[in-house]
Amino acid sequence: MLIAIGSLTVIGIVLGSGLGAAARFLRVEGNPLEAEIQSLLPGSQCGQCGYVGCGQAAAALARGEAPVTLCPPGGRAVAQALAKRLGVHIDLSKHEDKGPQYAVIVEGLCTGCTRCIRECSVDAIFGATKQMHTVLVDACHACGSCVPVCPTGAIAMTPVPVTIRTWHWPKPQPGPLPAPEPQGEPVGEAA
Amino acid sequence: MIRHLFPVRGGVHPAYHKDPTSEKAVVPLPMPGMLFVPLQQHVGQAAEVLVSIDERVRKGQMIARCGGAISAPQHAPTSGRIRDISEVTAPHASGLAQTTIVLEPDGADEWADLPEPIEDPFAADPQVIRERVAWAGVVGMGGAVFPAAVKLDLGTRYKIDTLVINGAECEPYVTCDDRTMREHPQEVIDGARIIARALGATRIVVGVERNKPQAIEALTRAASPHPDVEVVGVPAQYPMGYAHELILATTGRETPAGKRTAEVGVVAYNCSTAKAVDQAVRLGRPVITRVVTVSGGAIREPKNVECPIGARVGDLVAFCGGFRSHPAHLVNGGPMMGQPLPNLEVPVVKGTAGILALLGSETNARPEEPCIRCGSCVGACPVGLVPVEMAALIRRDDLKTAGRLGVGDCIGCGSCAWVCPSHIPLVQYFNYANGMLWNQEQQARKNARVKALAEAHALRVEKAAAAKRAAQSARKPAASPAASEETGRKAAATEEARP
């Protein structure tokens, strides 16, 4: 009896001191989770989530104060990645994914005020004062920060058009086959 | 000829349905009233337009040039006037449009000045042959539509010892290669020898499925003077026409995944491509026509039609007597790997081997049923994938695991979907997954680029602000930090406003 109690006590003391020592000498500075989450975020510092930049958003996510769906430019993919990393279950069916978009400056409405240029965090807008501005589609990540600052409402977020290069088959929908669509007018009658 | 063949895995035996067209000689299509020549009829970059609206062009004249390292030019299929250069619906499952040159034939069919024939290609510099093939816009006519000249360059980078000519034509219904081999065996063999010369290959193996005995006989006769050419009958087993499989069956060499066949010293060309190369080299003629099999239960008179590139599908259907009854499916290519056609207005392109108008009754299509894990798809897959497992993963959106199991290795041959007793659209699952994975990869690349841009931007704004602050504090030490921050941003903005 006494031997059992004694040995368990000794084990407890040894392991406890080990843990205490590890906590003191092997401490990791900063939250490693935060850095990992930040690597999942787009990193464009657009501020649409309400935080100043992606770093602050990552910190909030790590503390569990922000929803994983906070990042509009990241869309569904980022939300999914965050949910997986943080072990959160999310219902993505409610999380509307507008698909990839980019900003388009409407010709004629742009007055060349350069306000959008100042707002863009990735230098995706080019142009000079009193000159029409243009958006580099490849660099624009659709954060939308430029839209509200435009005094003439000349900027609109537009879906990136689907081309033959980017198109792919949709996911098969379960259930009976849809009736094949009519394939145009039979030309047999005309021939 | 009895020859040792190497075993291949999987495969299925769909009904051939080749009889309606296999015994009919190729007939030319009367010149349609309008031709639609798309700029992208090949893998790689689209061609660049060389002509303008209302310009008159002559037959064989280049109307769009090579658009990049992997690209092919387009030529006028006949003489006439350019009526438009606009977006026209492509022969593609998406129903999307692509830039297309619209040519109104003038009926004169007047040839342009063509390059001189290469008199003795076997004495010519391989580079000359490559340039000629590139000029002629030859692409893989079996449906892969890879620019033929780009593949000819492989001889400079790899040691190629064997050229495999693909005359398997394993797709049901389609007989255009069969007819080409029977009617033009000399051109096919000659083209093959020219390609081998350009590649530096010393051996030519022509693989033809054994359900085409006349083609094998014709080619064997044409090849008899050439000891380096061997015509081999291969088992009629879909997808024998898949280049990697045909190479494995005839040479025993297995191409490493994700690599070119040139890695194992072999390059494969389709037999119709070989004929097109022959025409380009011997006659100086570009690819402006191709043989198209028009067949299927809904076609009144199935035929093999030699058709100018850019003729509309409807022109071919009308030439073949129109529809016997309303087709359930209009297919571009064979029934196993073909794509649904948006309508009858889309043009025939260089890769169009077949136009099939199929009745619902001949496809055996049924509603999808639950998977019973019968494993038929596993046995049928020529690549050794487990379609049942991958489809289940994709159905619940676990694309990452599906990718790990090899969905990217799927060749889309459709054997699994053909054999599935539950009629699950397995190929569509895999095409969907591969498209999504490709998009995700592109998105990740863009994200990395955006991140780098944002960092560069932040750094520059910071630098400009610091410089401004330093200048201001030198002049006016009392300035508030907030104000200097604001002016710093402005300075940065004006700087970037000047491109």
Next chain:
Amino acid sequence: MSMGAVGPSAPFTHTPNSVQATMLTVLVALAPATLFNLYLFGWPAILLFTVTVASCAAAEAISLGLADRPVWPRLSDGSAILTGWLLAMSLPPWAPWWTGVLGAVFAIPLAKHAFGGLGQNLFNPAMVARVALLVSFPVVMTAWVAPHPLFAAGSPSLAEGWAITFGGQMPDAVTAASALGFVKTELSRGIPVAQSLPQVPDLMDMALGLRAGSLGETSLVLILAGGLFLMARRIISWHIPVGMLGALFVMATLFHALDPDRFAGGLFHITSGAAVLGAFFIATDYVTSPVSKAGQLAFGIGVGVLTWVIRTFAGYPEGVAFAVLLMNSLTPIIDQYSRPRRFGRTRQGEPLAQKAAR
């Protein structure tokens, strides 16, 4: 980028095969053995068979209805009828009607629909039902009878058969031990196998099915013919049957050679009990067996070895059902480790080594 396509995806041609055709082919393959055994065991067997199959079909319809799924398309595929058929074939021929009904409840709602319906179940429904009945009602489930062919002397009439099946009036005099049970009982009484074996029906009777046993397991020749028919129609491949019977035969022969008094021989093992029926019709169940050929071979060998182990060392004389269920639980793991090598890749999934580029 995903948006609609102008039509369905390729292929635009399909095998004429379907789930329904597959199930029907299996039923056709089972029919000769079943009809012969129904003849052998007479009216009670016919009544029990009818009740069991009907109960399974009814259970399927009710389960589908409760799950709010279309009833007729699924019911007409024949999978529930096949489950009921196999369950009936594994019941003692003169067992009371409620074994069939209770078996249907175990097989269809619990073993199949609780997992998500056709194709989703981990365990073979017919074997789950058989094992659940066996452990719950061991006496009823081991009350074998010797063959009483229809219209022969001593065979129960329809009225007597009705009383046996629905009235539970099992005549005591007719019960007989199965060969496996007999050998096992004798062994437990200290009588070596070498002495008890000569008393079981001879090889000819075993092959024809003139022996006591489950309703559908005795007619080896006809079951074998059905199995070969399925192989010829490419519904099943040789891997599971050969793996299972081969492993059973090898294990039994090996140990018989070591100690003939303790262990029965290989031929006795594969001709008795449900070995052949299990090898061709039960272990080969698509849903619960591995999908690749290599996996199927491993699965078959596993079933064979486990059957022998259970028959030889466990409390029950017959082990096919337990062995199949145990291997069912391993199917996902076997599937994971028996994926075929992919084209152009090593077994580990790395691209093959290339020849040196120029």
